[in-house]
Every structure is written in structure tokens, then in C-alpha cells.
Amino acid sequence: MLVLEQVTVKYPDVTPLDGLDLTLAPGTTAIMGPSGSGKSTLLRLIAGIQAPTSGEVRIDGTAVVTASWRSAGDARVSFIHQDYRLVPFLTVEQNMLLAAELRGVSRSRADVGSMLGRVALPMPMRERLPAKLSGGQQQRVAIARALMAGTSVILADEPTGALDVDNTERITDILVDLGHRERLVVVVATHDPDVARRLDRRFELSRGKLVQLA
Ligand SMILES: Nc1ncnc2c1ncn2[C@@H]1O[C@H](COP(=O)(O)OP(=O)(O)OP(=O)(O)O)[C@@H](O)[C@H]1O
Numbered sequence: 543m544l545v546l547e548q549v550t551v552k553y554p555d556v557t558p559l560d561g562l563d564l565t566l567a568p569g570t571t572a573i574m575g576p577s578g579s580g581k582s583t584l585l586r587l588i589a590g591i592q593a594p595t596s597g598e599v600r601i602d603g604t605a606v607v608t609a610s611w612r613s614a615g616d617a618r619v620s621f622i623h624q625d626y627r628l629v630p631f632l633t634v635e636q637n638m639l640l641a642a643e644l645r646g647v648s649r650s651r652a653d654v655g656s657m658l659g660r661v662a663l664p665m666p667m668r669e670r671l672p673a674k675l676s677g678g679q680q681q682r683v684a685i686a687r688a689l690m691a692g693t694s695v696i697l698a699d700e701p702t703g704a705l706d707v708d709n710t711e712r713i714t715d716i717l718v719d720l721g722h723r724e725r726l727v728v729v730v731a732t733h734d735p736d737v738a739r740r741l742d743r744r745f746e747l748s749r750g751k752l753v754q755l756a
Pocket residue numbers: 553554556558575576577578579580581582583584
């Protein structure tokens with residue numbers, strides 16, 4: 543269970559989140575809202591990349607660990623970005639093993655094969671460099687890499703923003719599957735109403751709070 547309680551983020555000029563409350567059980571959630579409404583800020587708080595000005599974020603009853611010299615954020619959360627952010631000079635397999643290692647999770651080459659299977663990528667792709675993959679394939683590797691860390695929360699910031707319609711559908715299918723079959727908490731910031739419609743819950747960020755959409 544992911545809980546945000548009375549969370550406020552104040553920057554010098556704006557207060558994008560203002561006393562925001564949210565409780566999410568496993569499943570898929572869309573966060574919508576115009577550019578600048580605070581979607582990325584909200585995801586950064588959940589990942590522990592940034593601390594709120596006030597309020598609390600908890601996962602399964604324990605406060606999220608915020609980044610410090612000890613950690614790059616909370617180890618229970620993985621992040622998927624619009625621009626994939628794979629390490630360009632490492633192969634697919636090396637990217638995936640590195641993610642596990644950084645989280646202190648022991649994973650083998652067999653695990654790489656099984657995670658690639660979960661995102662429907664053929665095994666020979668494990669030897670490729672990211673630049674030799676299409677955008678949709680790179681995003682599937684980014685999801686497989688997130689799965690290697692074995693986190694219970696997966697955040698995706700505009701994961702389909704750079705993809706065509708077919709790849710958008712495929713990536714959305716995978717995220718829906720993770721929420722439903724694997725019971726992960728999947729939170730997707732998106733501008734795309736077709737993506738949002740496929741998810742269990744939809745919220746709009748407005749005036750610093752989340753409004754649930756039908
Ligand atoms: N580090 C920061 N310092 C000051 N202001 C910031 C900082 N980060 C974000 N902001 C401001 O906070 C507001 C929310 O930004 P955020 O990036 O969270 O919005 P967003 O909804 O994700 O936007 P987009 O859809 O364009 O990515 C914006 O007005 C932005 O300019």
C-alpha cells in the first residue's frame with residue numbers, strides 16, 4: 543500500500559503539491575494534469591528522489607527513504623522514464639544486471655532471460671547495445687530492468703511519450719499486466735488519455751491536489 547498524507551512541495555515561485563492525500567493499493571493508476579502541474583514532482587516524492595516540504599510518503603507503513611549519500615532513493619521503488627535512460631555503453635543484459643546490483647539484489651543470467659520474457663523480448667537481444675534497439679524495445683528493456691530490482695512500486699513518467707501508437711499499446715499492456723497479475727503498485731504520469739483509460743484509476747493534479755476522474 544502506498545500512502546501520501548498531507549504532502550506539500552513548495553518551490554520559491556510555485557507550490558505544485560499542496561496538502562495532497564493519496565492511498566493506492568496494488569494495481570494501475572494514471573496521474574494526469576497539464577504541463578507544470580506537478581506530476582514529475584509527485585513521482586520524485588514517491589521514489590524518495592526528493593523530500594516533501596511537509597507531509598509524509600509511506601510504503602507498506604514505513605516512510606519512504608529519501609536520497610542521501612547512502613542511497614539514490616527508496617529501494618522499494620523503480621522508475622521508468624520517457625527517454626528510457628539505459629546506459630549506452632552496456633548491453634541489455636549488463637544494464638539489467640547493473641540495476642539489480644545497485645539495489646543489492648542477487649540476479650543471474652537466467653533471471654535476465656526470464657525478465658526479458660515477461661516483456662516479450664527475444665533472448666538474443668540481451669547481447670545488444672541500446673542504440674541497436676527501437677524506442678519501443680528500449681522501453682521494454684527499461685521495464686525489464688525495473689523488474690530485476692524486484693520492487694513493489696513501479697513509477698513511469700510519460701513512458702509512452704516518445705512512442706508510436708503500436709508501441710504505446712504494447713508498453714501499456716505490460717504495465718497493466720504488472721499491476722494485475724503481479725500485484726505491483728504501478729503509477730503512470732501521462733498526457734495520453736488512451737493510456738489513462740486502460741488503467742484502474744485516473745487522477746488529475748489540479749491546484750496542488752489530486753481529483754479522481756471517472
Ligand atoms: N527544482 C525545482 N525548483 C523550482 N521549481 C520547480 C522545480 N522543479 C519543478 N518546479 C516547478 O514546479 C512545477 C511542477 O513541475 P513538474 O515538473 O513536477 O510538473 P509536470 O506536471 O511533471 O510537468 P510536465 O508535464 O511538463 O513534465 C512547475 O511550475 C515547475 O516549473
